[in-house]
Amino acid sequence: MSAPGTETRDDDDRADGGGEDIVVRVRGLENRFGRQVVHEGLDLDVRRGEILGVVGGSGTGKSVLMRSVLGLRRPDAGRIEVFGIDTADADDEQRAYIDRHTGVLFQDGALFSSLTVGENVEVPLKEHYPGIDTRLRYELALLKVKLAGLPADAIDKLPAQLSGGMRKRAGIARALALDPPLLFLDEPTAGLDPIGAAAFDELVRTLQEALGLTVFLITHDLDTLYAICDRVAVLADRRVLAVGPLAEIERVDHPWVQSYFHGPRARAARDGAAPTNARALEA
Ligand SMILES: Nc1ncnc2c1ncn2[C@@H]1O[C@H](COP(=O)(O)OP(=O)(O)OP(=O)(O)O)[C@@H](O)[C@H]1O
Numbered sequence: 214m215s216a217p218g219t220e221t222r223d224d225d226d227r228a229d230g231g232g233e234d235i236v237v238r239v240r241g242l243e244n245r246f247g248r249q250v251v252h253e254g255l256d257l258d259v260r261r262g263e264i265l266g267v268v269g270g271s272g273t274g275k276s277v278l279m280r281s282v283l284g285l286r287r288p289d290a291g292r293i294e295v296f297g298i299d300t301a302d303a304d305d306e307q308r309a310y311i312d313r314h315t316g317v318l319f320q321d322g323a324l325f326s327s328l329t330v331g332e333n334v335e336v337p338l339k340e341h342y343p344g345i346d347t348r349l350r351y352e353l354a355l356l357k358v359k360l361a362g363l364p365a366d367a368i369d370k371l372p373a374q375l376s377g378g379m380r381k382r383a384g385i386a387r388a389l390a391l392d393p394p395l396l397f398l399d400e401p402t403a404g405l406d407p408i409g410a411a412a413f414d415e416l417v418r419t420l421q422e423a424l425g426l427t428v429f430l431i432t433h434d435l436d437t438l439y440a441i442c443d444r445v446a447v448l449a450d451r452r453v454l455a456v457g458p459l460a461e462i463e464r465v466d467h468p469w470v471q472s473y474f475h476g477p478r479a480r481a482a483r484d485g486a487a488p489t490n491a492r493a494l495e496a
């Protein structure tokens with residue numbers, strides 16, 4: 214896959230993963246709201262084919278980071294490349310390329326409440342492929358609904374007629390509508406019961422393996438980190454404090470990291486033979 218306008222690429226300043234295939238590259242990111250500085254000098258790479266867990270205390274800027282990468286918020290400084298395209302000066306064709314190859318599940322689910330599940334899944338199809346036959350579009354939506362582990366009859370239901378877990382799956386179905394190689398998930402297991410959360414983790418891992426996805430996964434769920442993440446990035450002090458495999462991150466000498474990874478919930482998650490164990494303790 215080659216994005217438009219990326220034939221010549223400047224690979225001079227890799228802070229991480231030299232030789233790796235980098236799908237998202239963030240350098241020197243700065244975001245501020247008035248006098249509040251959320252990000253400053255934030256660097257991050259997301260490697261092709263990995264599930265990168267993004268963790269950090271509430272308000273550390275995980276969702277703002279995601280919105281910046283998605284082009285929904287223009288950063289105050291820094292550079293963001295997605296598929297090798299510099300998002301700040303992407304032309305319309307490049308912007309459309311990024312959008313078409315990116316799926317998103319927002320923190321609040323963000324399904325259209327007046328549309329059925331199927332119609333929600335069809336929204337990106339209509340937007341990017343307006344000429345597509347109605348029947349085919351419905352069939353494609355049905356395929357995604359099933360892929361997300363929902364029963365076929367969920368396609369004609371309104372979001373309000375689904376359980377929270379089913380709504381998350383509907384959100385995944387919509388995120389996968391265009392078969393994107395890159396998926397952003399913001400707190401996908403928040404609000405799910407332990408078994409539903411473990412099943413959702415399983416779904417994400419299965420989809421990632423089957424479709425070869427790259428996944429940027431914001432979570433506060435320790436079980437998710439231990440169950441499915443290849444690497445973890447910790448947001449603290451306005452930047453990515455550390456990024457690497459869990460075994461390395463657990464050893465980072467920082468108060469938030471220590472209390473997060475070495476508190477009682479972390480022990481339960483780490484020692485759980487199955488991903489559901491620690492959640493069962495919490496429940
Ligand atoms: N549109 C906005 N206007 C003003 N401040 C904002 C805006 N969006 C986010 N912020 C602030 O930026 C900071 C980071 O917010 P963000 O939503 O990224 O946190 P988060 O790490 O995702 O937290 P949580 O884990 O609770 O979801 C917060 O202090 C928030 O109040």
Ligand SMILES: [Mg+2]
Pocket residue numbers: 275276277320399
């Ligand atoms: Mg958030």
